[in-house]
Amino acid sequence: MLFNPNTYDPAHLDEGSRRLLRALVGFFEERGKNALVKSYIDRTWYDDFLAFSAKEGLFATFLTPAADGDGDKRWDTARNAELSEILGFYGLDYWYTWQVTVLGLGPVWQSANTLQRQRAAELLDDGHVMAFALSERSHGADIYATDMILTPTGDGGFTASGTKYYIGNGNVAGLVSVFGRRADVEGPDGYVFFAADSRHENYHLIKNVVNKQMYVSTFELRDYPVREQDVLHTGKAAFDAALNTVNVGKFNLCTAAIGICEHAMYEAVTHAHRRMLYGRPVTAFPHVRRELTDAYVRLVAMKLFSDRAVDYFRSAGPGDRRYLLFNPMTKMKVTTEGEKVVDLMWDVIAAKGFEADTYFDKAAMDIRGLPKLEGTVHVNLALILKFMPNYLFHPATYEPVPTRHDAADDEFLFRQGPARGLGAIQFHDWRTAYDSRADLPNVARFREQADGFCELLRSHAPSDEQQKDLDFLLAIGHLFALIVYGQLILEKGGVDDRLLDEIFAILVRDFSAYATELHGKTATTDEQAAWALAHVRRPVADASRDDAVWQQVLALVGAYEMRP
Numbered sequence: 200m201l202f203n204p205n206t207y208d209p210a211h212l213d214e215g216s217r218r219l220l221r222a223l224v225g226f227f228e229e230r231g232k233n234a235l236v237k238s239y240i241d242r243t244w245y246d247d248f249l250a251f252s253a254k255e256g257l258f259a260t261f262l263t264p265a266a267d268g269d270g271d272k273r274w275d276t277a278r279n280a281e282l283s284e285i286l287g288f289y290g291l292d293y294w295y296t297w298q299v300t301v302l303g304l305g306p307v308w309q310s311a312n313t314l315q316r317q318r319a320a321e322l323l324d325d326g327h328v329m330a331f332a333l334s335e336r337s338h339g340a341d342i343y344a345t346d347m348i349l350t351p352t353g354d355g356g357f358t359a360s361g362t363k364y365y366i367g368n369g370n371v372a373g374l375v376s377v378f379g380r381r382a383d384v385e386g387p388d389g390y391v392f393f394a395a396d397s398r399h400e401n402y403h404l405i406k407n408v409v410n411k412q413m414y415v416s417t418f419e420l421r422d423y424p425v426r427e428q429d430v431l432h433t434g435k436a437a438f439d440a441a442l443n444t445v446n447v448g449k450f451n452l453c454t455a456a457i458g459i460c461e462h463a464m465y466e467a468v469t470h471a472h473r474r475m476l477y478g479r480p481v482t483a484f485p486h487v488r489r490e491l492t493d494a495y496v497r498l499v500a501m502k503l504f505s506d507r508a509v510d511y512f513r514s515a516g517p518g519d520r521r522y523l524l525f526n527p528m529t530k531m532k533v534t535t536e537g538e539k540v541v542d543l544m545w546d547v548i549a550a551k552g553f554e555a556d557t558y559f560d561k562a563a564m565d566i567r568g569l570p571k572l573e574g575t576v577h578v579n580l581a582l583i584l585k586f587m588p589n590y591l592f593h594p595a596t597y598e599p600v601p602t603r604h605d606a607a608d609d610e611f612l613f614r615q616g617p618a619r620g621l622g623a624i625q626f627h628d629w630r631t632a633y634d635s636r637a638d639l640p641n642v643a644r645f646r647e648q649a650d651g652f653c654e655l656l657r658s659h660a661p662s663d664e665q666q667k668d669l670d671f672l673l674a675i676g677h678l679f680a681l682i683v684y685g686q687l688i689l690e691k692g693g694v695d696d697r698l699l700d701e702i703f704a705i706l707v708r709d710f711s712a713y714a715t716e717l718h719g720k721t722a723t724t725d726e727q728a729a730w731a732l733a734h735v736r737r738p739v740a741d742a743s744r745d746d747a748v749w750q751q752v753l754a755l756v757g758a759y760e761m762r763p
Contacts, residue, residue, distance in 0.1 A: 200499050200694065201461045202288055203759045204228055209281055211604040215271040216278045219257055220285065226251045227289045232558070232761040239290060239561055242412045244370075248293055253326020257282075258300060264308055265608035267320045273608040274308070276450075276512045280505070283451040287458025291565035292412040294455045296328055299367030301451060303329025305444025306376040306392045308613040310431040315394050319374055327373030330397070331448070333441055336364035336417070342441050347379030347420070349391050355427035357381070359393065362405075362419045369416025370404055372397045376431065377420070378441055390437035393425045435617070442618035446526050450512065453505040453529035456537030456569050460498050463562035465759045467491070467544035470551055472756045487547050488749055493705065494543040495752045500688055500702045501533045501540075507691035513603040515611050520624045521597075524586040524683065531579035532680050534569040541566045558761070580676035581669065585621045587679050591653055595625035629682060632689040639696060640739035641703035642689070648710045649682045651734045659726045671722040677713040681706055697744040698751065704738035711735040 204224045209217050226248070227235065238245065252258050261279055263272040279301075286294035307319045307329075319329070338344040347361030359379055369375065374394050381389040395402060401423040409415045432440045468491060471481040481487050508525040515522045541563055545552045552559045570576050633646045665671050685706055692699070711734070717723055718731035 200502060201464065201755070202284060202458065203465075204288075204761075205759055209278075212278055212281065213271070213606045215260070216275075216281075216606075219255060219260060220278070220281060222255055223251075223257065223282070223285055228762065231763050232556075233763050235289060235761070236556055236558075236561075239292065239412055240555060242410070244414065245293060245296065245412065249296070249326065249328065256324070258297070258326075258328070259320075259323035262300065262304055263320050263323055264610060264613065266610065267308070267316050271606075273606070274610070274612065275606065276509050276609050276612070277604050279451070280454045280509050283454035284458040284461075287455035288462045289458075290412075290561060291455060291459060291568065294451070294458070295413040296368055298448065298451050298455070299331060300329045302331035302444055302448040303368070303372060303374060303376050305331065305447055305613075306431045306437075306440045307374065307394065309440045309443060309615075310392075312394075312428070312431055314428050315374075315431060318394070322373040325373070328368045328371060330366050330368040330372035330375040330416075331444065332363040332366045332369070332375050332377040332395070332418075334365045335362065342378070342438055345378060345380050345390075347377060348382050349379050349393075349425060350382045352424075356429075357391070357393075357425040359395075359420045359423040359425050362417060364417045365408060366416045366418060367413065369397060369418050370407070370414040375402075376444075378437065387438055388434045390432075390434055391425075391430060392432040392437040392440055393429045394431055395420065395423060395425075395429070399423065439616070439618045443612075443615040446523060446615065446618075447612045449530055450508070450526055452569050452572070453501065453508075453533035456534045456566060457498070457501050457505060459562045459566050459569075460494075460501070460537050460540045462761075463541055463544060463559045463566075464494065464498060465755055466557060466559050467494075467548050467552075468752060468755045469757055469760065471547050472753065481547065482753070490543045490547050491752050492701070492745070492749055494540045495755075496698065496701050496705055496748065497536050497540050497543075499694065499698060500684070500705070501536050503688045503691040503694070503702075504684055505529055505533055507687040510600050510603045512612065513607070513609050514600045517611075517616065519597060520615075521626055523621060523624060524583065524590065524626070525687065527579040527582045528680060528683055531570065531576050531583070532684055535576060537566050537569060577669065577673055580673050580680070582621075583680055583683075584672060584676050586624060586626075587656075587676075589622070589624060590626045590629065590683070591656065591679075593625060594628035597627045629686045632686045636689055636692075636699070639700040639703065640741075641700045641707055642685075644736055644739055645681075645685060645703050645706050645710065648707065648714075648734050648736060649685070651730070652678050652682065655727065655730045655734075659724065659730060662724075665722050668722045671720050674713060674717040674720055674723075678710060678717070681710050681713070695747075697741075697747045700739075700741070700744060701748045707736050707738040711737075 207224055209220055260272050265273040286297055307315055349357035349359045351357055377393055377395050379391050401421050403419045405417045407414050408417050474481045508529055511522040511525050552563055636642045714731040714734050718728045
């Protein structure tokens, strides 16, 4: 299940994609661990990685839509996810420059501005990276408020003045998609997205705002000339472009978390098994076995959910926007699971997790950033709640969504349309996936909890006052998110029954923990609190199942160690 550079061959992808991804793995493996660790500690800008990407045409091939390129160029979410996982495996900083380039291209590929589309394609061919300049220090990523002001010049253009903050790649980006507002137009009609160049004399780079190898800039535009041909979107379309870019680009958070956890797991399991305490391996202790098993099972669940979510992105269209639920799920649920995975392993390897010459030391720091880097957990949970009524109670009929590894261009992602109407989106019946594996005892037990959650909402729905209490609603959101998580894990399948049942044993425990949390909320009514305690469950125990999954964990010992 886990990515292993020693055996990696993505046979499910076309030959061109396979060659590029294997070349990427080869680049990092040939550099070796010492160089990887040293550049991280020294916070060295990754010229060598960007030079490799330019030489191979990696970003150009993977990030140019078919309509704007030739040959193997296309926007293929399946292979993009594969690339994102590999970059996370070798380090968040490498992933980050890719991730920010994805975001920077979002407003361009959604634009009808053929000149800027051509320019972006040419910049990618030349090996450039991009930037997405939305957030500001005073407003964060609040799209409704921006102090980047565009003043009309009378010839269809503007001059732009203002400061942007927390902008990745802002030091070198060939194209920076900048969000601002017109000085002469009030409200949403005044929004503008325009293309800028970090090399322009009116673009003033201030500093890197983080103590990292990546460059997360703050920059200022001072009377920057914005020609009519530089404008990507205006008015409400600019607002929609910002949100729709997030829908496309921030999905990559989940695969970065997966890659980080995979590399850290090889190190942690190998170290723990080879370390002797009291005459036996650390892995002989029951609590160690439980923690490493939990970490492995949670990681496999992360992969199953994320892989299945890709299919919904690729099969989306105007009549099927289910991906808009699965996107915040990957940003929130998968990334927070990544934190749990690393914490479980860190409890086992203890002081080893601080050592400078390990990958784990970097993983322990970087995994924290993903749930916070591109949108906090509570923001995404609040978004997920918008989908809850239709998801649980008003299913619709759709054609089955197949596994999507075909070499197709996911062009709908750049014509998503207005970013509204989330509460009206319908889903197929979530019970179907659970019914298909009702033979597994912990799937059946979790299904009892899920049905109970529906009964809670029918009989003791949150009051108007509770719906204004975000702290209370977040507890509800965590319970709902587990049901969505389990559904896509079941749909993906492809693992043996013992591992799948172990995944749901963890979901049963997690549901019980969130129910207990709901019980303790000040805003929870007596009836809701009684429901919460009544739906605390123990997973169905099975010693042979536990042992079989533990053998999968032990198989990771020595399976991959990055060469010096």
